[in-house]
Amino acid sequence: MTVDGGGYFKQLPLFAGIAEESISRLESHAEFHTFPRGAVIQRQGSIPTALPVLLEGSVQLLGCVRTQRPVVVDIVRAVEILHLAPVLSTAPVPTTIQVVDPATTVMIPRAAVHKCLSSDAHLAYRLLTILGSQYEGLVSQVKNLKARTASQRLAAYLVELAEDRGARVVRLPFDKRLLASRLGMTPESFSRALSTLRTYEVETRSSEVHIGDFEKLRQYALPDGEDWEEDTPEEYS
Amino acid sequence: MTVDGGGYFKQLPLFAGIAEESISRLESHAEFHTFPRGAVIQRQGSIPTALPVLLEGSVQLLGCVRTQRPVVVDIVRAVEILHLAPVLSTAPVPTTIQVVDPATTVMIPRAAVHKCLSSDAHLAYRLLTILGSQYEGLVSQVKNLKARTASQRLAAYLVELAEDRGARVVRLPFDKRLLASRLGMTPESFSRALSTLRTYEVETRSSEVHIGDFEKLRQYALPDGEDWEEDTPEEYS
Structure with a gap:
C-alpha cells in the first residue's frame, strides 16, 4: 500500500529536523509492508532497490558464509533504518534481513533517497549521525568479540x-x-x-x-x- | 603547521566532487602533523575536537576493555578518514588510534566540519559513502569473527x-x-x-x-x- 494523506514521516523522531520538502518527497514514494515472523526482507548479496525503515517489530541481520550456518550479525528493534550503507554505495547488501517479531516496514526507493540527499544537507547530516551510531555499535561488538x-x-x-x-x-x-x-x-x-x-x-x-x-x-x-x-x-x- | 597556500585537499580523491568553498573552508582550519611509530593520535574515551585524515602511513585502532590487554579492532592505511562517527555525534571516540608506520595526518577542527556539513549536501553525501564503506568493512569483520x-x-x-x-x-x-x-x-x-x-x-x-x-x-x-x-x-x- 502507498502512504496516502501523508504526515506519517513527520511524526517519526528518526526524521526530526528534516525539511518538509524532503519528508514529503520521501513519503510520496514510500510503501508500507507488513511481514510475518521468518520472512526475508532483503537478502545478502542482492542490490537494494529501496531503503527499509523498520517501524514495528524486530529483525535479525544474518551473515552467511558459504556452506556454514548463517550467523546473527545483529538483532535490530524498531524504529531503525536498515542497510543504509549499501543504498548509498549501490553495493550488494552485506546481510540478510529476516523478521524475528512481526514487522512493519516502509520501503523508500533508492532513487528518491539519492535525489533528496543531493539537495538537502540536513537530511544527509541526519543520516550521517544515524549511520555513525550504527558504526559505533559495530565497533563495540568487534571489541566485545575480540577482548571478552x-x-x-x-x-x-x-x-x-x-x-x-x-x-x-x-x-x-x-x-x-x-x-x-x-x-x-x-x-x-x-x-x-x-x-x-x-x-x-x-x-x-x-x-x-x-x-x-x-x-x-x-x-x-x-x-x-x-x-x-x-x-x-x-x-x- | 597550518596548511598554507591551499589546494592540497583538492588533489585528494577522498574529497573529489566537493564544492570549492567547502574544501577551502576545511583546509583553512586544518593542521598537518607527523607522528612517529607508537604515537597515540586519539585516545579511546576522549571527546574529539578534530577529525583526523590519515594522509601517509598506517595506524591501528585499539579497543580497550578494563584490565584486559587492548585488542586491534582494525588496521588502517592512508588515505582514510578516521573516527568520523564520533566527530558527528560528539560522542567519546570508541578506539585509541596508535601509529604503526610513521604517519602524516591533517586534523580538521570539529566546528569546521559541522559548519560545512550543515550547508553542503555534496560534502555530507561524500562522507556518508565513506562512513558507509567503513560500516560494511565492520559488518564483514563481525561475520568473519562469528562464522569462521x-x-x-x-x-x-x-x-x-x-x-x-x-x-x-x-x-x-x-x-x-x-x-x-x-x-x-x-x-x-x-x-x-x-x-x-x-x-x-x-x-x-x-x-x-x-x-x-x-x-x-x-x-x-x-x-x-x-x-x-x-x-x-x-x-x-
Whole structure:
C-alpha cells in the first residue's frame, strides 16, 4: 500500500529536523509492508532497490558464509533504518534481513533517497549521525568479540539488560539459539557460559534470569572503564 | 603547521566532487602533523575536537576493555578518514588510534566540519559513502569473527593478500602479534593456525608465506559465496 494523506514521516523522531520538502518527497514514494515472523526482507548479496525503515517489530541481520550456518550479525528493534550503507554505495547488501517479531516496514526507493540527499544537507547530516551510531555499535561488538570470553560476553549482555530494565530479575528477550549466535557462540557454548555464571550468582529458570550479586557479575563482565589507560601510552601532543 | 597556500585537499580523491568553498573552508582550519611509530593520535574515551585524515602511513585502532590487554579492532592505511562517527555525534571516540608506520595526518577542527556539513549536501553525501564503506568493512569483520574458526580467518586473510598482490608468495605486511589481534586471536593461537594451514600447503619462513595450492586454501577459507542461499528462506515478495 502507498502512504496516502501523508504526515506519517513527520511524526517519526528518526526524521526530526528534516525539511518538509524532503519528508514529503520521501513519503510520496514510500510503501508500507507488513511481514510475518521468518520472512526475508532483503537478502545478502542482492542490490537494494529501496531503503527499509523498520517501524514495528524486530529483525535479525544474518551473515552467511558459504556452506556454514548463517550467523546473527545483529538483532535490530524498531524504529531503525536498515542497510543504509549499501543504498548509498549501490553495493550488494552485506546481510540478510529476516523478521524475528512481526514487522512493519516502509520501503523508500533508492532513487528518491539519492535525489533528496543531493539537495538537502540536513537530511544527509541526519543520516550521517544515524549511520555513525550504527558504526559505533559495530565497533563495540568487534571489541566485545575480540577482548571478552564467551562467558564474559554473556555476563556483559545480562548486565546491560538488567541496567536497561532497572531489575535484577530479567527475561531473555529472544530465544537462546538467537542470542547465542548474536553473542558469537554455538548453543552449546551458550549453555556452558550460563553454567559458568552460576559462580557469579546467576540462576536461570527457562528464559528468566536471576542475578544474585549484580556488582560481582559486573566486575566479571569487565565493562569498558576509565582505568584502561594504564595499558596505553600517552596521547601525542 | 597550518596548511598554507591551499589546494592540497583538492588533489585528494577522498574529497573529489566537493564544492570549492567547502574544501577551502576545511583546509583553512586544518593542521598537518607527523607522528612517529607508537604515537597515540586519539585516545579511546576522549571527546574529539578534530577529525583526523590519515594522509601517509598506517595506524591501528585499539579497543580497550578494563584490565584486559587492548585488542586491534582494525588496521588502517592512508588515505582514510578516521573516527568520523564520533566527530558527528560528539560522542567519546570508541578506539585509541596508535601509529604503526610513521604517519602524516591533517586534523580538521570539529566546528569546521559541522559548519560545512550543515550547508553542503555534496560534502555530507561524500562522507556518508565513506562512513558507509567503513560500516560494511565492520559488518564483514563481525561475520568473519562469528562464522569462521581462527585458522579459517587466517586462511581468508592470506587468500585476500595473495589476490591483492597477484602472487602465491606473500610477505605479511605487519608483525604477527598485530595480525593475530586484528584477526581476533592470541599470538599462540596464531601460531597454531599457521601450523594447521600446513595441511593446506601453506609454508612460512619468517614473515614470508608460500601458498602451495591456492584453490585448496581458498576452499578451506570458505569465502562468502553464491551458494549460501540454500540455507535461507525465499525473499518475501
